[in-house]
Amino acid sequence: MTKWWQEAIVYQIYPKSFQDSNGDGIGDLKGIISRLDALADLGINAIWLSPIYESPNVDNGYDISDYRAIHPDYGTMEDMHQLIELAGEKGIKIIMDLVINHTSDQHEWFIKSKEPDSEYRDYYYWKKGIEGKKPNNWTSFFGEDCWAYDVQTDAYYLHLFAKEQPDLNYHNPRVLEEIKQIMKFWLDKGIAGFRCDVINIIYKNALDNGRKRLILTGREHYLSTEGMHTILKMLKNEILTEYDAFTVGETVFVTPQMGKALCDESRGELDTIFYFEHMETDRWFVKWFKRKFSPKRLFKVLTNWQQALEWNAIYLENHDQPRSVNRFGDTEAYWEASSKLLATLLLTLKGTPFIYQGQEIGMTNFDFVDMNELRDVESFNIDSLGKKLHIPKSYRWYMMKHCSRDNARTPMQWSREKNAGFTDGTPWINLNKNHIKINYHEQMHSPHSILSYYRRLILLRKAHKALIYGDFELVNQQTNVYIYRRRHEEETLTVLLNFSNKSQTLSTLGPILLSNYDREYFDGLMLPYEAIILK
Ligand code: ISL
């Protein structure tokens, strides 16, 4: 049986940087509402909203202090109802971000839990140190260690992310009960599902010391545990199914094997996941060490996942990743062609595609010149860790340039005007100066723009079921050329992608359905960064 979300194309909005409506320099819900026509015109069917809940914004909303309230920066609950309704009228569903591994340290549960006798104490992991030392040797995702000390009660609490993000304790059944009620609260408002933040680490088996590792010491105690699988089954059974809600789990360090265990329909856990293996194909060990991108590595990872899972989420960008054209394309001579090439990949693989705001116009990494232009807590933590490790300043800056999450968080470039039409005020983070050249307005009017190409691809996907339901069949993954077929009933389409700035000669020929060079017949010679769909 097919599902609504298999035919859907999802667009991720990072609200803080999408559209400001009141001149305070921060994007907001009214701003999103004012751009719904643009989104409908692109042809998307759902929006994944990064967090808009009440939050001190240490990690831009991924530190929630009230799951049932809208942050005043973003507007009111009334605005949210309007967004759900008006988007719905245009056939666009809303998917919310569900951040339940941790809360903010300003959440009332956490504040109350600081009292040792409080009924909230066990909502979190509060532990006494061992002989003046931290409870164990685990390290956090953001580079610091992951136990914070509280003087008042002479105890530590666990935080796998920033210290303002204490981890919830799912050994306490009351925590899951709270989460279920929160999910119902939003589903009853008419949202269509959840993107579940770092969902495969929520259940910690034990707080024992971990094997020493380069990153994330301790992870064998909480990655993809049985307890986590049990929780997912309960959420699906007791809450999600009744609403026909869609889930995409953000899952770290997952293999295709683990992915299957999370997404196989028969197991009743998640619908899809975001894996990270393809995001590591231009990195050494951790995301902070860039290496030369090898297209072949990318093809191999993608093929592997395409073959392992019946269905999954497909993405090349999000708010945590540098822009894809910088990583896998060419921002100079072939900026347009390579952005379109990546669009073709995204929209012709098997799965539900996620477009990240700005990707549809080929937005690029930031052009900041100084550390004080950055805003991300992770970047600052990593920079100070780098300092401690005596990594030279120039290399630390190189790391930021290529790897900081702020690369994807500069404001959406709507026009060539002041502040790119994002705000009338002072933006919370600087805009990329290239908005003079790269902007929505310009591309909207050009039939050959990246934006128009996205539109065409989306229409094509809707017209050719093979692009949605077709099997994935690998034809070739040479050094720079990726070729695969999508076959469904009577129709077979072949996708050819040239990930290099050199032409390539192939033995295939034939009439073209779509090419990023607007050709109609393929003569066997692939141009630089050419993408072709053959009939
Ligand atoms: O971006 C990363 C490291 O640079 C990832 O390890 C990231 O931290 C991980 O994918 C989890 O991300 C999610 O949870 C974080 C939040 O900061 C991210 O924005 C969110 O996508 C904590 O809630």
Ligand code: CA
């Ligand atoms: Ca605003």
